[in-house]
Amino acid sequence: MNKTLFILPFFLFAMLSGFAKGKSKPVLNPQSFKHYIDSFNVNDNELYKGAVPNSESWQFLSENIPFFECPNRAIEKTYYFRWWTYRKHIKETPEGFVITEFLPDVPWAGKYNTINCAAAHHFYEGRWLREQKYLNDYAVFWFRGGGSLRSYSFWVADALYKQFSVNGNSSLIMSLLPDLVENYKSWEKEKLSSNGLYWQIDDRDGMEMSVCGSGYRPTINSYMYGDALAIAAIASLSGNKNLAVLFSEKAEKIKQAIENKLWDRHADFFKVQPQDSDAQLCTSRELIGYTPWYFNLPDSEYSSAWKFLTDSTGFFAPYGLTTVERKSPGFRISYNGHECQWNGPSWPYSTSITLTALANLLNNYSQQYITKEDYFQLLAVYTKSQQLTDETGKIIPWIDENLNPFTGDWISRTRLKNWDNGSWSKDKGGVERGKDYNHSTYCDLIISGLIGIRPQEGNSLIINSLIPDNMWDYFCLDHLLYHGHELTIFYDKTGKHYKRGKGFFVLAEGKVLFHSTKYGGLQHIYL
Numbered sequence: 001m002n003k004t005l006f007i008l009p010f011f012l013f014a015m016l017s018g019f020a021k022g023k024s025k026p027v028l029n030p031q032s033f034k035h036y037i038d039s040f041n042v043n044d045n046e047l048y049k050g051a052v053p054n055s056e057s058w059q060f061l062s063e064n065i066p067f068f069e070c071p072n073r074a075i076e077k078t079y080y081f082r083w084w085t086y087r088k089h090i091k092e093t094p095e096g097f098v099i100t101e102f103l104p105d106v107p108w109a110g111k112y113n114t115i116n117c118a119a120a121h122h123f124y125e126g127r128w129l130r131e132q133k134y135l136n137d138y139a140v141f142w143f144r145g146g147g148s149l150r151s152y153s154f155w156v157a158d159a160l161y162k163q164f165s166v167n168g169n170s171s172l173i174m175s176l177l178p179d180l181v182e183n184y185k186s187w188e189k190e191k192l193s194s195n196g197l198y199w200q201i202d203d204r205d206g207m208e209m210s211v212c213g214s215g216y217r218p219t220i221n222s223y224m225y226g227d228a229l230a231i232a233a234i235a236s237l238s239g240n241k242n243l244a245v246l247f248s249e250k251a252e253k254i255k256q257a258i259e260n261k262l263w264d265r266h267a268d269f270f271k272v273q274p275q276d277s278d279a280q281l282c283t284s285r286e287l288i289g290y291t292p293w294y295f296n297l298p299d300s301e302y303s304s305a306w307k308f309l310t311d312s313t314g315f316f317a318p319y320g321l322t323t324v325e326r327k328s329p330g331f332r333i334s335y336n337g338h339e340c341q342w343n344g345p346s347w348p349y350s351t352s353i354t355l356t357a358l359a360n361l362l363n364n365y366s367q368q369y370i371t372k373e374d375y376f377q378l379l380a381v382y383t384k385s386q387q388l389t390d391e392t393g394k395i396i397p398w399i400d401e402n403l404n405p406f407t408g409d410w411i412s413r414t415r416l417k418n419w420d421n422g423s424w425s426k427d428k429g430g431v432e433r434g435k436d437y438n439h440s441t442y443c444d445l446i447i448s449g450l451i452g453i454r455p456q457e458g459n460s461l462i463i464n465s466l467i468p469d470n471m472w473d474y475f476c477l478d479h480l481l482y483h484g485h486e487l488t489i490f491y492d493k494t495g496k497h498y499k500r501g502k503g504f505f506v507l508a509e510g511k512v513l514f515h516s517t518k519y520g521g522l523q524h525i526y527l
Helices: 010-017 030-042 054-064 073-088 119-126 133-144 156-167 171-175 177-191 218-237 241-261 287-295 300-308 348-364 372-385 411-416 443-450
Strands: 067-069 090-093 096-099 387-389 395-397 453-455 460-463 474-482 485-492 503-508 511-516 523-526
Touching (some): 030 054, 030 067, 030 073, 054 073, 067 073, 073 090, 073 119, 073 372, 073 395, 073 443, 119 133, 119 156, 119 348, 119 443, 133 171, 133 177, 156 171, 156 177, 156 453, 171 177, 177 218, 177 241, 218 287, 287 300, 287 348, 372 443, 453 474, 511 523
Antiparallel strands (some): 067 474, 460 523, 474 485, 485 503, 503 511
16 A cells, blocks of 8 residues: 555544654553552462563563553453463573573473463464563573473464564564475475375374374474475575575475365365374364464465364364364363363363464455454354352462363363362472463453554554454553563544543554544555
């Protein structure tokens, strides 16, 4: 879209909205949200302290996070809760900062208690922090600090490129390009088969006890596609055209292999295929079948898969998306055997991948199977799941490992606290192993999904809100640092809530870049 479209009406917008020349005051006052952090601290048993303890949490958050306001207090509160839990996992080491998954040390973790399984989630979420040193150190750690880079599946190149798409600083990813290429080659050597697909053990996808098991999975193949595209993009930034072409071709080959070999045309779904040469696709639909859209991989003709997501016999349940269809013969909600099972329980890890994929579908595809109203409903269910009734009967915000999709009970916590006569088994991670679990995203789903900030290369961004029409009379995302610009995005139906004018506004350094009477529709905005 031509930049002049936004320049011509600027003075008209400025007069209508009451903005003076120069930088205006922020729309949101951070102090208005301090009560959330105070309440989280009061209700918290701080068993494990990271680089930013509870006593310093408000100072850290007030300096680092974008502030968000909306009429839905559950979503608003959970947004601040998830930033509050995220900073608990920032850990300072002799080699810089890392981000952890579990707060207590667990025996299966690597150096400094790091685990690469959810590390890409850490980058997607943390890319919105103002101070990027934490993620920059963390990125270098995985390649040059002794991180166990391939112990689990890890879409690291894509994650680092997504971080760059927010901060606009290409120096880190260009310096790590040789490491990214070498890592990709190692995955090819270890996991790529002659049929053009990558195989993975379900446990090494972080998905123990899954219904369809190990083999050629939509997960690892989508991750390798995403990483190939990211390496191609980073190579282009670095001026290495040959490398960019090579990895673009790798991505295209994976795309063709996934569509041709993992798509079940009778079931309208991407599925797992066992490694046996004559094996058929798994008979069950698993939630991981939506992973290809996390990277915008499938062509539009495959969008029919999304009709199963909101089906109550499919994946929809009152407290979260199930990891396999409810009508699958392998579906289980079990409190026996392994405490972490991907054969029915809802997992925030997988939910956040699916909702990111759904946001991509709603932004980048033309289809008739699912809507932004569905996105909002699923986000609301995900929000409702993040709570716990404590011993006194008080309901408090909570994020843990896996949950019962029908009752909201955190299954692994219920199991673990009762093992060894209630002593919290040390070989299973110790006291409250899953408390404040950093294995998923939420704030990114609000920022890039619900509000619709779609980062771009260059001096622009796309905004495409997924808030249903006429759902909210006001909302605001403020103090958002993007490509070095201080952005504010807000909507005020009547102009009385923020007293800055009616409608939808996008500001940079307090100056109006865009205004509309409505917040819906895709807008390409130049900074």
